[in-house]
Each structure stands twice: as C-alpha cells, then as structure tokens.
Amino acid sequence: MEQTIATSIFENDFSLQPATHWQRLTNYIIDLISFIFLVIIFFFAMSVLSPDTLRSITFSPATDYAHRLILMLSFALYMGTIETISQGRTIGKLITGTRAVNEDGTNISAGKAFLRGIIRAIPCSSLSGLSKVCTPWHDQWTNTYVIDIDKSRLPTDKK
Numbered sequence: 150m151e152q153t154i155a156t157s158i159f160e161n162d163f164s165l166q167p168a169t170h171w172q173r174l175t176n177y178i179i180d181l182i183s184f185i186f187l188v189i190i191f192f193f194a195m196s197v198l199s200p201d202t203l204r205s206i207t208f209s210p211a212t213d214y215a216h217r218l219i220l221m222l223s224f225a226l227y228m229g230t231i232e233t234i235s236q237g238r239t240i241g242k243l244i245t246g247t248r249a250v251n252e253d254g255t256n257i258s259a260g261k262a263f264l265r266g267i268i269r270a271i272p273c274s275s276l277s278g279l280s281k282v283c284t285p286w287h288d289q290w291t292n293t294y295v296i297d298i299d300k301s302r303l304p305t306d307k308k
Contacts, residue, residue: 166296179239225270
C-alpha cells in the first residue's frame with residue numbers, strides 16, 4: 150500500500166511520495182558504510198601523523214561506553230552535516246534518489262538536519278522505522294519525510 154502526501158493550493162501544488170522501506174534500509178546501510186569508511190580514514194591518518202596518540206587510547210569496559218557515545222554523536226554530526234550541505238540528502242539518499250523534506254515539501258533547515266542526526270544517536274532509534282508505515286523517530290519528531298524524488302512533485306518544481 151503506497152501512501153502519498155498531497156495538497157493542491159494553486160501555486161503551492163505538491164505531492165510527496167514517501168520512500169519505500171527498501172530505499173530507507175539501503176540509505177541507512179550506505180550511510181553507515183560511508184561513516185565507517187570515514188572513521189577508518191581518520192584513524193589511519195591519526196596513526197600516520199601521531200602514532201603516540203593512538204597508543205595512548207585504552208580499551209576497557211569502563212571506556213567502552215565513552216567510545217560508543219563518541220561514535221554515536223560523531224555519526225549524528227556526520228549525518229547532520231551531510232544533510233545540511235546537500236539540502237536533505239546523504240550519500241545513501243543520493244544513490245537511491247530520495248531526500249528529506251519538511252511536511253510542506255520545502256528544504257529542511259540546518260537545525261532540523263542536525264536534530265535528525267541527534268535523534269539517530271538514540272539507542273534503538275533504527276528500530277523505530279520498522280512499523281508498517283516507515284516513519285522513524287528522526288522523521289516523526291522533526292516533522293519531516295524522506296521522499297522518492299522521481300515520484301514526488303515538490304513546491305519548487307516547475308509544472
């Protein structure tokens with residue numbers, strides 16, 4: 150069952166087709182892989198530029214939670230930055246032809262992009278998108294949608 154968000158207010162006529170579960174899952178996997186790749190590059194650069202710094206990092210159960218928190222917040226910052234720079238798109242969204250927009254089809258602001266990223270850092274937030282209608286917390290709490298660009302007509306599109 151496809152759900153479409155549509156309105157017709159003369160000059161602001163638009164129709165938003167939400168991305169499918171498969172598009173959303175593909176976005177997540179691609180974005181996660183790109184983030185992991187970035188982290189690997191960062192640690193490789195650190196090992197070349199300052200090997201002593203990497204040797205001083207200790208891994209213990211006490212620091213494990215801090216490392217996880219830093220990674221989650223880094224992922225949130227990464228996603229917020231990418232969505233801000235590319236007007237609601239990430240690497241995954243660029244590949245699948247999807248985009249995050251406000252409820253009225255307009256571009257999301259930098260604040261909303263970063264808020265979406267922070268909400269993604271909440272444990273189990275990925276599971277919130279498994280409902281029949283795919284609306285994860287970062288969409289619900291920011292009043293945004295991820296849409297299929299080819300099947301949607303945005304307010305800024307020419308008729």
